Amino acid sequence: MSKVGVIMGSKSDLPVMQDAIDILKGFDIEVEVDIVSAHRTPEKLFDYGKNAHTRGFSVVVAGAGGAAHLPGMIASLSPLPVIGVPVKSSNSIDGWDSVLSILQMPGGVPVATVALNGAKNAGILAAQIIGASDKCVLDKIVMYKEGLKVKVHESARDL
Numbered sequence: 001m002s003k004v005g006v007i008m009g010s011k012s013d014l015p016v017m018q019d020a021i022d023i024l025k026g027f028d029i030e031v032e033v034d035i036v037s038a039h040r041t042p043e044k045l046f047d048y049g050k051n052a053h054t055r056g057f058s059v060v061v062a063g064a065g066g067a068a069h070l071p072g073m074i075a076s077l078s079p080l081p082v083i084g085v086p087v088k089s090s091n092s093i094d095g096w097d098s099v100l101s102i103l104q105m106p107g108g109v110p111v112a113t114v115a116l117n118g119a120k121n122a123g124i125l126a127a128q129i130i131g132a133s134d135k136c137v138l139d140k141i142v143m144y145k146e147g148l149k150v151k152v153h154e155s156a157r158d159l
């Protein structure tokens with residue numbers, strides 16, 4: 001069974017990253033959560049990036065704020081798809097510091113970057129990557145999208 005690694009630079013990112021964890025669990029996808037920091041735990045980062053694909057992960061969702069080097073460094077070390085979540089941390093420059101440091105990767109080392117604090121979409125995107133080769137997950141995504149449509153139709157009825 002596919003597993004998603006959800007990592008973040010600090011426990012202070014958890015309130016944002018929880019959205020990714022919740023949506024993935026809603027799709028019945030196994031999630032392993034950890035704190036990994038390129039700056040504060042470089043050895044752990046190296047070990048995680050080098051070994052994630054042999055530990056059963058299919059996708060890594062990595063969130064960080066400020067000088068957010070975590071997603072890009074994981075992408076540099078791992079053959080897995082990496083989804084980056086820019087986090088608006090308390091001492092950030094409106095979150096732009098994080099957005100740009102995750103978004104502006106050099107050619108050859110992609111990070112699929114979602115919106116600022118967009119952990120929910122990161123979780124959905126991770127599920128969609130898994131769903132491309134897992135019919136069971138794909139069916140759940142089809143149902144999820146149907147649910148979105150129904151909500152819009154219902155809200156339009158109340159106008």
Ligand SMILES: Nc1c(C(=O)O)ncn1[C@@H]1O[C@H](COP(=O)(O)O)[C@@H](O)[C@H]1O
Nearest residue numbers: 009010012037038064065068069070089
């Ligand atoms: N951007 C990074 C990295 C990294 O990129 O490796 N490690 C921690 N951090 C970020 O520092 C911010 C403040 O962290 P603290 O709240 O622990 O001081 C967090 O948003 C974290 O993601």
